[in-house]
Amino acid sequence: MSVRRLADASVQPAAFSFNEEFASAAQKWIAKYPEGRQQSAIIPLLMLAQEQDGWVTKAAIEQICDMLGMPYIRGLEVATFYTQFQLKPVGTRAHIQVCGTTPCMLRGAGELMDVCRSKIHHEQFHTNEDGTLSWEEVECQGACVNAPMVMIFKDSYEDLTPERLAEIIDEFEAGRGDSVPTGPQVDRFFSAPEGGFTALTDEKAVLKSARAREAKADAAGAAAGAAVPPSNAGKPKTDAPETSPALKTPSKVKAAPEAEKAASVAAPAAKPAKPSLDDKNRPAGIARPAMVDDLKLISGVGPKNEKVLHELGIFTFAQVASWKKAEREWVDGYLNFHGRIEREDWVKQAKALARGGVDEYVRVFGKKPV
Known part of the structure; x- marks a missing residue:
């Protein structure tokens, strides 16, 4: 980031106050923060x-710091760090930021x-000669699909x-900026395709x-002599317990015999x-060697799992690196890991740890083992 400095003293106003x-x-902004944290409103x-x-003047920075009870240097740090703050006079009618x-x-x-x-x-x-216009190049402003774009003050x-620009x-420049429509300057609704929507314009086909699928399933059930339950295709599916198909209504629970209720409770x-x-x-185990690798460097192996691996005769990275699919599945099942x-x-x-230790692990995975 380039160095950002305040405007020359010759253009700085002597004082600042909010209207x-x-x-x-x-x-209102200050009140949003808890007692003792008002400086967060900077x-x-x-x-x-x-x-x-x-634009942000030196006097404005100092006045705001006084309002928040913070040192001037803290306010200067914030104002000079963020490029959204204009530190020099800009056009009074338009400051154009070109992405x-x-x-x-x-x-x-x-x-x-x-x-x-x-x-x-x-x-x-x-600024231009009249001081009404100015411009700058900026980084991405978040409307890439509508490129190219500019922002003028708060509008894009x-x-x-x-x-068109x-x-x-x-x-x-003529003072009629409020009459210019914001957003896309072509036949486009926000970020939709130019000329209007082209997909899913009619849900009838869907x-x-x-x-048709429901009717086919119903016919198959009827042909097999099974009762056809009401379709749930139009019902939303959620994880909420009240929408669970296994949940009985109160009337059904009350009417069920005790034996039926007991049977309805699913065993763990x-x-x-x-x-x-x-x-x-x-996997084939070996006798404990003089030098044992720290298996905990493998993500997913903690002290408890390392102890189990040692009991199985697994002590080195090279052993783990040589496991075939069937051996991995056996260890996964033995540790009850469900595919981990x-x-x-x-x-x-x-393999990375056996080949070059932590340095090779970092080279392969871009981070240290945890």
């Missing part, structure tokens, strides 16, 4: 000062800057051509297809049995 409207807004208050005067990030540049932002150079000033952050103007500049699912230690897919070994890719981690 009645902005003073009220400032107090950014919104600096924005209010800029909205009132067009220069890749999508806009590919769509003609360079030509928009040429328009600003010819109609305002050949350099950024300089998108899908621009050099000719020239017209907009003329309107602002509904017809869904009904039994844990799957551990694979046999004599299974052919169990595959998801966390123990083999790839172990």
Whole structure:
């Protein structure tokens, strides 16, 4: 980031104060923060000062710091760090921020800057002769699909051509900026396709297809002699207990015999049995070597799991790195991991650690093992 400094003393006003409207807004912002945290309002208050005067003056920074009970240097740090704050006078009628990030540049932002150079000033952050207009190049402003675009104060103007931007500049210079429509300057609704929506404009085809599938399923059930339950296709599916199909209505619960109620209570699912230690897919173990690798460096292996691996004769990264699919599945089942070994890719981690330790792990995964 380039160094940002306050404007020369020759253009700085001697004092600053919020007008009645902005003073009220400032107090509302300060009140949003808990007691002792009012200094957190520094950014919104600096924005209010800029909205009132067009730019952030040294006097405004100091006045806001006094309001928040914070040192001047803290306010200066914030104002000079964030490029959203204008530290020099800008055009009184329009300050045009031209997006220069890749999508806009590919769509003609360079030509928009040429328009600003010819109609305002050949350099950024300089006003025209009347002091009514200024411009600058900025980073992405979040409307890439509508590139190229500019922002004038708080409003965005998108899908621009050099000719259209020239017209907009003329309107602002004439004092008629409020009459210029914001947003896309072509036949587009916000970020929708130009010319209008082209997909899902009619849901009839979708509904017809869904009904056909339901009818086919109902016919198959009837042919098999099964009772056809009401369709749930139109009902929303959520995780809320009240929408669970297993939940009975109060009337049904009351009418059910005690035996039926007892049978309706689902027994807790039994844990799957551990694979046999004599299974052919169990990885081959070794006697504890003199140098044991720290298996906890593999993400997913904690002290408890490392102890179990040691009991199985697994002591080195090289052993884990050599596991075939059947062996990984055996260990996963033995640890009751439900697929974690595959998801966390123990083999790839172990290969990196066996090949070059932590340094190789960082090279492969871009981070240290945790």
